[in-house]
Amino acid sequence: MVALVSALVLTGCASDAPQSALDPAGPFARTLHNLFIPVVWVATAVFILVQGVIVYAVIRWRRRADDDDEDLPAQMHGNTKLEIGWTILPALVLGLVAIFTIPVVFELNAKPADALQVSVTGAKYWWGYEYGTQPRFGITDPEGIVTANELHIPAGQTVQLRLVSDDVIHSFWAPRLNGKQDVVPGREHAWLLEADEPGVYSGQCAEYCGTSHANMRLKVVAHDQDGWADWVEQMQLDPLEPASGAAARGFQLFSQKGCAGCHQIDGSFEVVAPDSPAAPNLSHLFSRDCFAGCIYDLNDRNELEAWLRDPQRKAGSLMVVGALTEAEIDDLYAYLETLE
Ligand code: HEC
Numbered sequence: 309m310v311a312l313v314s315a316l317v318l319t320g321c322a323s324d325a326p327q328s329a330l331d332p333a334g335p336f337a338r339t340l341h342n343l344f345i346p347v348v349w350v351a352t353a354v355f356i357l358v359q360g361v362i363v364y365a366v367i368r369w370r371r372r373a374d375d376d377d378e379d380l381p382a383q384m385h386g387n388t389k390l391e392i393g394w395t396i397l398p399a400l401v402l403g404l405v406a407i408f409t410i411p412v413v414f415e416l417n418a419k420p421a422d423a424l425q426v427s428v429t430g431a432k433y434w435w436g437y438e439y440g441t442q443p444r445f446g447i448t449d450p451e452g453i454v455t456a457n458e459l460h461i462p463a464g465q466t467v468q469l470r471l472v473s474d475d476v477i478h479s480f481w482a483p484r485l486n487g488k489q490d491v492v493p494g495r496e497h498a499w500l501l502e503a504d505e506p507g508v509y510s511g512q513c514a515e516y517c518g519t520s521h522a523n524m525r526l527k528v529v530a531h532d533q534d535g536w537a538d539w540v541e542q543m544q545l546d547p548l549e550p551a552s553g554a555a556a557r558g559f560q561l562f563s564q565k566g567c568a569g570c571h572q573i574d575g576s577f578e579v580v581a582p583d584s585p586a587a588p589n590l591s592h593l594f595s596r597d598c599f600a601g602c603i604y605d606l607n608d609r610n611e612l613e614a615w616l617r618d619p620q621r622k623a624g625s626l627m628v629v630g631a632l633t634e635a636e637i638d639d640l641y642a643y644l645e646t647l648e
């Protein structure tokens with residue numbers, strides 16, 4: 309029994325877990341961590357005290373072999389001093405925790421004016437990101453930058469997210485950069501992120517949102533200065549319409565097979581069909597490493613071809629396409645590959 313319970317509990321532990329709130333990588337996550345650890349110690353002290361008293365009482369006043377069954381212990385009702393004591397003491401403990409918690413609530417809800425602004429949309433089952441024109445961060449295109457699944461940010465810079473959802477409640481969570489932020493349809497939620505160092509920080513949707521909730525992962529890619537400038541430049545290039553060959557056939561198929569009804573590509577497919585579900589913007593698809601909620605590797609051609617063959621391989625996926633021939637899949641792949 310002990311072995312079974314330990315096995316279950318210990319599976320939650322890993323010293324090198326990539327997505328651990330116990331290993332903060334930025335100021336907001338650190339602030340939360342610095343609050344969490346003392347609160348855990350306070351809770352541990354309370355636990356030991358309460359359980360200690362229970363264990364003591366159980367052993368000290370247990371029924372002994374020579375006890376007379378008829379002999380009930382002295383009956384009593386209430387103890388005013390004790391009751392006042394165990395009302396006031398927890399109130400003091402909670403008051404103490406509140407003193408440390410309140411500044412954190414304010415810190416995490418600040419709206420710094422110099423932050424990079426990113427609008428985030430939670431959708432079934434992926435995250436979309438929109439960066440408005442912000443010359444200070446190199447974003448000069450009047451249409452800004454639109455991407456999905458991977459949130460790119462400059463390291464060492466505060467990022468202000470504005471989160472919305474058009475379908476159900478999702479929750480944005482990149483544990484090493486900040487806590488969870490629920491995204492409720494009809495509301496706009498502000499949330500902050502910052503990474504100290506360049507790197508890739510994984511995260512996921514943390515509010516059950518449907519069949520593929522567990523497949524709604526995300527990545528935050530923090531760049532150094534040059535890396536950020538390169539990314540911003542690449543994202544502002546207009547996609548070229550392929551003139552000939554497989555890519556040109558793929559471009560035709562993209563309209564014929566209805567892909568353009570759901571997916572936007574800058575300049576070519578500005579407006580998608582009115583009743584289509586929200587779908588990731590594909591203008592710079594191949595600037596990313598992962599797709600479909602970051603569960604598949606975009607560098608593996610087989611993964612993307614398998615996706616076009618059957619988008620339902622991701623359970624509950626809202627992408628619906630008719631059957632494509634292998635030749636069509638090859639052409640579509642050739643076209644998608646040009647979207648860098
Ligand atoms: C009915 C709307 C719809 C149509 C039509 C559609 N898609 Fe999609 N597509 C989606 C949705 C929704 C997703 C996101 C699915 C998810 O991650 O759960 C998606 C994801 C993708 C992705 C992964 C993008 C990323 O960054 O995650 C690619 C590539 C893609 N679709 C290509 C195509 C191609 C090519 C076609 C035409 C053969 C097509 N789609 C037709 C809705 C659609």
Ligand SMILES: [Cu+2]
Nearest residue numbers: 478513517524
């Ligand atoms: Cu979700």
